[in-house]
Amino acid sequence: MDQTPVTEQREPVVQIRGLTFRRGARVIFDNVDLDIERGRITAIMGPSGTGKTTLLRLIGGQLRPDAGSIKVFGQEVGKLSRRELFELRKRIGMLFQSGALLTDLTVFDNVAFPLREHTGLPERMIRDLVLIKLEAVGLRGARGLMPSELSGGMARRVALARAIALDPMMILYDEPFTGQDPISMGTLAQLIHALNGTLSLTSVVVSHDVHETSLIADYIYVMSGGKLIGEGSPQTLAQSDSPWVRQFMDGLPDGPVPFHYPAPAYGDDLLSNDDA
């Protein structure tokens, strides 16, 4: 029987209120509210450049918000000391877009890295744990390879094995499907879904891949221009009337998110004598 108190079960794993974040003069997030519920796969979707990866970095405490609150497991991330932040991160796994494997270590040593850094377990036990994690992503046989010998999809699966090495409670996925062939994409989607269920995880998937993400997500937030422009289950969003959501879900080149970057009138530009 689950012994977790009822209040903790109901509290979102990530609770964001009034988040504002700027890079120079550019506003990335403007007063955003967002909840990540426990046990769910929550997708954050939106066009490129909307700050989806930045949101993951804010949740992971690698960036600090200009205003607003980000609570992860009930802790205000922006107010944690470095030591407290590192303790929190032991409960969070993150899959980077590039995989971010340590290039001077083998596949085995990459997955063993967090275990060796934090657990003090004997090497024999670390070996068994690493093999279990690699088996889960189907790459036990690749344990002796170097990252340079892996395909993009394999590298991400190794990174996923590393992300679950410490048995985290939440995994943040940064664009897991980008640049993958259909087989790798399907494999990754299946892995994310299976791991979330079997390990009782909470998953946050940042992606602009509508099809694959809709297949595995329980709830989707769509972002654009620093604001949330839609949210709901994949089925709800598929039937949304919002032109913003429609443009993104249907992949329309022009709409509320314009095709053209802001520029002077085309005719004026062609007739002007400016060099660039």
Add this chain to the structure above:
Amino acid sequence: MLDAVQNLGRWALNILERAGRATLFLILTLRGLPPILARPLLVIQQMHAVGVRSLLIIVVSGLFVGMVLGLQGYNTLVDFGAEQTLGVMVALALVRELGPVISALLFAGRACSALTAEIGLMKATEQLSAMEMMATDPLSRVIAPRLLAGFLALPLLAAIFSAIGVLGGYFVGVGLLGVDDGAFWSQMQAKVDPDDIYNGIIKSVAFGFVTTWIAVFQGYDATPTSEGVSRATTYTVVHGSLAVLGLDFVLTSFMFGD
């Protein structure tokens, strides 16, 4: 005119800000050093990367510098009938100046540039970010062992450079030009003071610390693009070499000024 003053002010502020960041970076790295001392393998691996892999260039350069010193020294000393003191001249030149300085310049070009490129690429490929997200401090896990390894490696490389240089001078002076074997070594033994050796060690320790600090900071602070890493690597060699030459003058003036 106003623009020029503004630009000058901006340039000065940038330099101060960067110096402040580098100092803060050093303090945080030194704070991350104690856990690394309990894991000597990490330091030994880096000693191999920055020290052992620099041996070839250090040995070959030391040999040629020593041979040139022997040749030049002989041609000057023989006019005064003092060619028997060739060993002293070669040894003092190497131990006091050329050993620490040339080793440090070669070290900046060979090992420090590699350190900057490695750390800069780790940053560009999100490896440092990944470490942070795995609750591992990259300053302690990546930077501190490299800083310590560079600090320890350069004095050893400088000592090897000087020893090989003396052998090069011996080969040319005694082997080719006919200086007396006994005089070469005995004069050296009589005239080279232990303080000369200590001062050379102090110099190479200081150079090792400064060049490695510059290298790891440039890598960690690099813009995470190919152009940014390339620029940081260039800065490492240029700033490191200038720092060595400037620091050499300061240290020499303290050691031999009066």
